[in-house]
Amino acid sequence: MLTTNPFDDDKLREECGVFGVSGAEGAAALVALGLHALQHRGQEAAGISSFDGTEFHSYRAMGHVAGNFDRDEIIRGLAGEVACGHVRYSTTGETALRNVQPLFADLSSGGFAVAHNGNISNALRLKRDLVRRGSIFQSTSDTEVIIHLVATSSYRSLLDRFIDALKQVEGAYSLIVMTPEGMIACRDPLGIRPLVMGKLGDAVIFASETVALDVVGAEFVRAVDPGELVIVQGTETRSIRPFASVAPRPCIFEYVYFSRPDSIADDRSVYSVRKAIGAQLAIEHPVEADLVIPVPDSGTPAAIGYAQQSGIPFELGIIRSHYVGRTFIQPGDKVRHLGVKLKHNANRGLIEGKRVVLIDDSIVRGTTSLKIVQMMREAGAAEVHMRIASPPTRHSCFYGVDTPERAKLLAAKLDLGGMTDFIHADSLGFVSIDGLYKALGEAERAAIRPGYCDACFTGDYPTSLTDQDELAPVEQFSMLEERVG
Incomplete structure (x- = not known):
């Protein structure tokens, strides 16, 4: 598959x-x-x-x-x-x-x-x-x-x-x-x-x-x-x-990615918070560019906020097909590459010769961002700048989120320059942890008593992690093969 x-x-x-x-x-x-x-x-x-x-x-x-x-x-x-x-x-x-x-x-x-x-x-x-x-x-x-x-x-x-x-x-x-x-x-x-x-x-x-x-x-x-x-x-x-x-x-990533944008969480519109994160991202990481392009679909609200704050036009530079299933039964590198384009394709006529700002919600392993940047290059983009509507994900989640082990998280292995080189972007910027809290209406992250669980960014886990701390990985796998929430 x-x-x-x-x-x-x-x-x-x-x-x-x-x-x-x-x-x-x-x-x-x-x-x-x-x-x-x-x-x-x-x-x-x-x-x-x-x-x-x-x-x-x-x-x-x-x-x-x-x-x-x-x-x-x-x-x-x-x-x-x-x-x-x-x-x-x-x-x-x-x-x-x-x-x-x-x-x-x-x-x-x-x-x-x-x-x-x-x-x-x-x-x-x-x-x-x-x-x-x-x-x-x-x-x-x-x-x-x-x-x-x-x-x-x-x-x-x-x-x-x-x-x-x-x-x-x-x-x-x-x-x-x-x-x-x-x-x-x-x-x-x-x-x-x-x-x-x-x-x-x-x-x-x-x-x-x-x-x-x-x-x-x-x-x-x-x-x-x-x-x-x-x-x-x-x-x-x-x-x-x-x-x-x-x-x-409460989990801060609900606002970044998990919840649907038309939901209300703790009396806040998820869509409005994501736009505010995008605006904060534009303040923290401005760049001279011609287009702001969301990575569909989760990057769209933040991209709108970035475009409105920066004054750079918002455009749909990546077109998503909604009629492709989750799997394509055919192995092989060549067909795999073609299968990728079945679901997302660059809007070449819009991108060619332009300096583009790509907005996504997160970088996990970095393989996604690498493919998107490559897609923009192949479509003729003059420059590709990546902006991320969350802080670097440096830690695994143990509270019901499928997260790779920490060794596979790009931000846990590389600094900003290393990540920029890895995804082959002209520049890369993440919203700061304080900026994320500002988008949620708080002045900054309170170091002593933060208002959200942000452990995937900060490593500040709000509960004990007994299994993680006390059991060897082999024992964890053999005793309970999966964790489901």
Whole structure:
């Protein structure tokens, strides 16, 4: 298999999205629509579980939501007024149906289905202890650790057992859980991964992003607070906060890349923030040029902001085809090069003889930027300047983002001059970490208590990283082959 999109292979990938409905007839159909809106957060597999008051029903499949959940017979089989769903990417290890969420188990209290966005950073240690105590794991997902912690908790009520489980895990999680008693939605105490709540008539909706509420016609109510558990029985909700209060650290990369631009995050328009990042980038890294060109599609809002701030015309110098699938079955270097151009092609008539500024959201391995710069050169660009709407990505993420190991991150290996030479650009500039915070409405990054998780840029991880710190790489791989959020 050959990926035709050379850009998608060199992006940080948000590993999943979650969506839940309680109190709506045909809840699974609404979940399927919500997952369509969240497809960008995970394109490897999708699943939906429902509860009809007596039985749980589940359907999970590899591939996109479309093609799996647009069939009437599938949705009819997911009966009930309560349902939750999940779209996912995997990181390392096997890609298998057993890891597709929601994960389901029959506990002593009844059925338990869970959809998870994030990553449990002590899952390997917890799994080791659980296996020694007799737990038998059915998947290689870190999410299953939560199920076993609930099952083995000594507390009596299911809610107390769930809270007990959460108090043992580290890292990032936004969870939607279904039990016979109702639905629970919650975020980790730092709120690293997003989760919002909405209403559709009397029905209660949860989603990773507000855009999914828009798609099903639901009204945005509020974000689920960091450390909050929202408990839903039918259409009635109550909230508890069982964790000690700490300063939130939501993922700053949601604004840079992960969220759809038409979403609202923490009362901020993602699109407006990305334009502001582009404007800040123009202030910090001006250049004399003829055109500002976005790398489609994630670089577009920042490119608009850069163009407006700099006064350089904005143009679509790279044209993307929306009718090419993710793979092209043909190996070989020559055909691989042609396959690349199936999805993105330079607008030669616009670029030839021009000095261009390319705007992208990030540089990970650097292979993407190298290909884009080469594409511009081949189209006749006189100069190619690359501007990046995030600081250099120097550190891996352990909170639910598919990040290469640090040794493969270009910014961890090379300084600015080395990176510029590597991608063969005339110049390269990244927005500063303070500039990124300014675009979010803050004066600068607070060194002592920053308002976001920016560990991929700064190495300032807001939680313990037990597995990363204590277990050897070989043991990590053998004990838990993949982490999925």
